[in-house]
Amino acid sequence: xxxxxxxxxxxxxxxxxxxxxxxxxxxxxxxxxxxxxxxxxxxxxxxxxxxxxxxxxxxxxxxxxxxxxxxxxxxxxxxxxxxxxxxxxxxxxxxxxxxxxxxxxxxxxxxxxxxxxxxxxxxxxxxxxxxxxxxxxxxxxxxxxxxxxxxxxxxx
Amino acid sequence: xxxxxxxxxxxxxxxxxxxxxxxxxxxxxxxxxxxxxxxxxxxxxxxxxxxxxxxxxxxxxxxxxxxxxxxxxxxxxxxxxxxxxxxxxxxxxxxxxxxxxxxxxxxxxxxxxxxxxxxxxxxxxxxxxxxxxxxxxxxxxxxxxxxxxxxxxxxxxxxxxxxxxxxxxxxxxxxxxxxxxxxxxxxxxxxxxxxxxxxxxxxxxxxxxxxxxxxxxxxxxxxxxxxxxxxxxxxxxxxxxxxxxxxxxxxxxxxxxxxxxxxxxxxxxxxxxxxxxxxxxxxxxxxxxxxxxxxxxxxxxxxxxxxxxxxxxxxxxxxxxxxxxxxxxxxxxxxxxxxxxxxxxxxxxxxxxxxxxxxxxxxxxxxxxxxxxxxxxxxxxxxxxxxxxxxxxxxxxxxxxxxxxxxxxxxxxxxxxxxxxxxxxxxxxxxxxxxxxxxxxxxxxxxxxxxxxxxxxxxxxxxxxxxxxxxxxxxxxxxxxxxxxxxxxxxxxxxxxxxxxxxxxxxxxxxxxxxxxxxxxxxxxxxxxxxxxxxxxxxxxxxxxx
Numbered sequence: 001x002x003x004x005x006x007x008x009x010x011x012x013x014x015x016x017x018x019x020x021x022x023x024x025x026x027x028x029x030x031x032x033x034x035x036x037x038x039x040x041x042x043x044x045x046x047x048x049x050x051x052x053x054x055x056x057x058x059x060x061x062x063x064x065x066x067x068x069x070x071x072x073x074x075x076x077x078x079x080x081x082x083x084x085x086x087x088x089x090x091x092x093x094x095x096x097x098x099x100x101x102x103x104x105x106x107x108x109x110x111x112x113x114x115x116x117x118x119x120x121x122x123x124x125x126x127x128x129x130x131x132x133x134x135x136x137x138x139x140x141x142x143x144x145x146x147x148x149x150x151x152x153x154x155x156x
Numbered sequence: 157x158x159x160x161x162x163x164x165x166x167x168x169x170x171x172x173x174x175x176x177x178x179x180x181x182x183x184x185x186x187x188x189x190x191x192x193x194x195x196x197x198x199x200x201x202x203x204x205x206x207x208x209x210x211x212x213x214x215x216x217x218x219x220x221x222x223x224x225x226x227x228x229x230x231x232x233x234x235x236x237x238x239x240x241x242x243x244x245x246x247x248x249x250x251x252x253x254x255x256x257x258x259x260x261x262x263x264x265x266x267x268x269x270x271x272x273x274x275x276x277x278x279x280x281x282x283x284x285x286x287x288x289x290x291x292x293x294x295x296x297x298x299x300x301x302x303x304x305x306x307x308x309x310x311x312x313x314x315x316x317x318x319x320x321x322x323x324x325x326x327x328x329x330x331x332x333x334x335x336x337x338x339x340x341x342x343x344x345x346x347x348x349x350x351x352x353x354x355x356x357x358x359x360x361x362x363x364x365x366x367x368x369x370x371x372x373x374x375x376x377x378x379x380x381x382x383x384x385x386x387x388x389x390x391x392x393x394x395x396x397x398x399x400x401x402x403x404x405x406x407x408x409x410x411x412x413x414x415x416x417x418x419x420x421x422x423x424x425x426x427x428x429x430x431x432x433x434x435x436x437x438x439x440x441x442x443x444x445x446x447x448x449x450x451x452x453x454x455x456x457x458x459x460x461x462x463x464x465x466x467x468x469x470x471x472x473x474x475x476x477x478x479x480x481x482x483x484x485x486x487x488x489x490x491x492x493x494x495x496x497x498x499x500x501x502x503x504x505x506x507x508x509x510x511x512x513x514x515x516x517x518x519x520x521x522x523x524x525x526x527x528x529x530x531x532x533x534x535x536x537x538x539x540x541x542x543x544x545x546x547x548x549x550x551x552x553x554x555x556x557x558x559x560x561x562x563x564x565x566x567x568x569x570x571x572x573x574x575x576x577x578x579x580x581x582x583x584x585x586x587x588x589x590x591x592x593x594x595x596x597x598x599x600x601x602x603x604x605x606x607x608x609x610x611x612x613x614x615x616x617x618x619x620x621x622x623x624x625x626x627x628x629x630x631x632x633x634x635x636x637x638x639x640x641x642x643x644x645x646x647x648x649x650x651x652x653x654x655x656x657x658x659x660x661x662x663x664x665x666x667x668x669x670x671x672x673x674x675x676x677x678x679x680x681x682x683x684x685x686x687x688x689x690x691x692x693x694x695x696x697x698x699x700x701x702x
Contacts, residue, residue, distance in 0.1 A: 079438050082476035100645050114634070117436070118641050121401070124435035125428065128473055132426070 028053055033062040037095055060086035064094050067111045080120070083127040092126055093119040209244065308344050309351040313566070315341070316358055320562035328366055335363045349577055354570045357593050358562075361600035379454045379462075385591035386425050392579045392588035394646045395670045398639055398653070398662045399512050400429040403545035405635040406674040407508045408436050410543035414506035415445045420499055420541075422491060422514040424451030427466040429512070431473055438477040446480035450499050455487040463487060492518055492528035496535045507541040515617075516548055519610040533624035537677055543629060544675040548617060550661055550668045553599050554610040565599045568669070575650060575664035614659060614671040626675040630658030 021028055032043055032054060040063065044054035053059075064086055065072055080089055097119050098111075319334040338359050345352040390396040411417045417437075421429070430449060437444045449470065456462040463485030474481030488494045491514055501507055520527035536544060551568040555561050572592060579585045598609040612620075618628070639653045639660055654661050654668060661668035 073439070073441070075439055075443075079435065079477045082478075083435075097645060101641070114637055115641060117439075118401075118638060118645075120439070121404075121432035121435055124431040124473070124477075127476075128428070128431035128469065131469055131472065 022049055025053060029056060029059060032059050035063075037063060037090060055087070057081070057086045060090050064090050065111075065116075067098070068116065069111070072116065076120075080123070083123055084130075089119070089123050093123045097122075308341060309355075312338060312341055312345065312351065312355045316355060316362070316566065317559070317563060319362055320559050323362065323366065324558040331362070331366050335359065335366060339363075350574075351570070353589075354566070354573050357569070357596050358566060358600065360593075361597045364597065365601040379456060382594075383425055383462075385587055385594070387428075388584045388587035389591040390428060392581060392584040393576055394643060394651060395662060396428075396512070397642060397646075398660075399547040399670060399672055401432065401638055401642055402631065402635050402660055402672040403510055403512070403547060403674075404429065404433045404436065405638055406545050406629065406631055407433060407510065407543060408440075409632065409634070410508060410629075410674075410676075411437070411445065411506055414542075416502075416505040417445045417508070418448040418450065418501060418505040419508045419510060420450045420452070420501075420539075422452050422509070422511040424453040424463060424466055424485070427451065427470050429510070430470055434470070434474050434479055434481070435477060438479050444477075444479040446482075447474065448482045448484070448505065450484045450486060452486045452488060452491070452494055454489050461485070490517075492532060496539060499539070501539050507539055509536055509539070509541045509544040511545070512547045513549060515546060516554070516610045516612060517608040519554055519612065529620070530624065533621065533626075537625045540677060542676065544621075544626060545672070546617065546621070546675065547670065547672045548614070549611040550613055550663070550671040551611040552613050552616075554612050562600060565596065568667075569596055571664050571667045572669055575669070578650060614656065614661070614673065617671075617673070621675055625678045627678045628658050629674040629676045631655075631660050631672070631674055635660060 021031075028050070032040060035043060040054060040059065044051045061077070061080075080086055083089075084092075097115065101115060315334055315338045319331050319338070322328075322331040322334065338355070342352060342356060342359065345355070347353050347356050386396075407419065419430075419433070421427075434447065437447060449467070451463055451467065453463050464483075467483030467485055471481050471483055484500070486494060486498050515529065515532075518527065518529040518532055520529075549568075552564050553561055553568070555564065569592060573589070576585060576588060576592075579588070595609050598607055599611075602608075621628075636653065636655055639662065643651045643653060643662075650664050652663050652665065652668075654663070656668075656671070659671055659673035661671045663669045
């Protein structure tokens with residue numbers, strides 16, 4: 001019986017090669033590109049390899065612009081990269097903005113250009129404030145940041 | 157006995173009876189008779205108060221079930237036929253929190269008393285009550301105390317106005333005695349929010365004016381302090397963000413199609429307005445223009461060139477996003493000391509002039525004398541800017557009479573403090589309040605050249621700018637959409653953006669507090685003044701822009 005099992009599994013090995021996702025990073029990237037933010041965060045905790053792959057900024061770029069009706073112009077990418085990258089853009093601006101603006105309409109909808117533009121402007125202000133803090137001897141994230149109002153929901 | 161003995165009951169019930177008697181079909185005397193027949197020693201007029209106390213008692217019982225058993229066994233209750241006293245004695249058995257320290261929901265009744273009855277809207281009340289929900293355990297006790305505290309709040313406001321009136325008449329000793337009365341009264345009012353907090357600042361400002369007039373300028377503070385407080389004000393509430401984003405949107409639209417642009421900022425501070433403009437220009441379809449920024453600010457006392465430091469930070473940002481950028485700092489302690497030649501405007505560039513809460517500093521109180529504002533507006537016009545963005549407080553704090561100014565300021569800053577309650581971030585909120593407090597002190601304590609916070613409403617600015625040769629530029633739907641989005645993000649329900657003949661105002665509920673407008677130079681056909689139609693300032697050399 002035991003030998004039969006071995007031969008049958010050996011046959012299946014020759015007929016259908018086993019597929020390990022970690023051998024195919026490009027497919028992994030394609031899959032991760034389609035996840036939502038929290039799932040992507042979970043995926044980044046699976047193992048070292050996945051964590052490295054999840055740090056790939058293009059994955060976060062897809063996440064940021066997934067809800068956009070038309071793809072953003074190519075001039076956007078160098079600006080976002082210079083200001084801190086898409087992962088930071090998502091974490092600091094897009095996700096809070098998206099969750100706030102979606103709360104007011106109950107329907108899931110596409111982003112408008114105005115909303116993207118506002119997020120990018122806020123992202124730029126954030127970069128500028130961080131550059132000031134580092135220049136002054138580095139206050140870390142504890143000091144004043146004008147984007148804190150996005151993170152702390154104010155309940156009235 | 158609880159804080160409200162039977163003596164207070166009668167005091168409160170006198171106001172209660174006036175409201176309840178109108179809805180009662182039988183006369184109060186008849187009801188008193190019925191109650192007496194049933195064995196209760198309570199007057200109909202006391203019933204409302206007793207009902208409130210019973211409600212309170214029920215809440216307290218629900219909240220502290222452990223005390224109930226004690227009540228059943230140990231409490232000694234005297235004379236239950238006297239309902240009011242009986243309820244009070246029950247309440248005294250419980251260790252409940254002192255009823256005085258409550259957030260008060262009585263802001264706008266007081267505002268209504270002073271100035272504008274329209275301020276007392278239903279929205280205001282619900283907003284205040286939701287502030288109170290942030291302190292959950294005191295929620296139910298509110299109705300009992302309000303009557304007492306409301307009296308104190310209203311009295312405070314009346315005293316403030318009376319004091320201001322006596323200051324205007326020059327009766328300083330009487331005013332001084334009123335200050336003492338108010339300082340005693342305010343200990344009985346909650347000063348952590350609402351009318352108590354605002355009254356505290358105004359009492360302080362009045363006492364400075366009366367008792368230490370020589371220290372008028374002492375509330376000014378150092379440049380560095382002012383910049384810091386400004387930054388915290390920027391963060392705690394959306395007024396400055398609204399100003400920056402709206403002005404930037406207008407400037408962006410005005411710069412459409414120009415490759416060489418120059419922005420003149422009348423008050424650079426930390427330069428927080430400009431990163432967003434730089435980024436928007438970087439992503440402009442067709443590519444970014446080359447941008448020059450001239451930042452005006454006070455000189456730094458300790459030898460640091462703070463203007464240049466800000467310029468370097470902005471330049472570094474512009475370099476990261478590939479926008480050609482040049483910066484020039486102009487240090488001047490007063491805005492009227494700035495002369496056009498210092499700005500080195502070149503004829504081929506499109507100029508935008510940006511003034512965030514600066515123009516009001518140039519107004520004098522005497523309308524007959526030539527104030528610096530006219531000279532300034534005339535040379536701004538001579539620069540031939542594509543756009544002039546003006547953001548100002550929407551308030552009338554430049555009236556010649558002290559009492560008028562005082563009551564306007566009391567109403568305006570009450571509204572502003574109320575909006576600040578929505579901010580939960582510390583220390584931002586406290587420091588933002590300090591920023592506002594300095595403005596209050598300047599409006600109330602200072603006179604003559606020391607008083608720089610001479611706010612005027614949008615209608616007056618329209619007239620003034622129109623007479624100086626500017627015509628309004630409508631801000632457009634993009635600016636309105638952006639401002640609305642910004643407010644949605646800010647997540648506090650009371651802020652309102654409104655459109656006012658092409659200008660945008662941001663306010664708290666129905667009161668606009670800050671107004672943003674844009675202006676362009678009137679064309680020669682429209683100009684009705686005697687100004688020479690000077691197009692471009694042409695006396696500049698070619699400045700080296702690096």
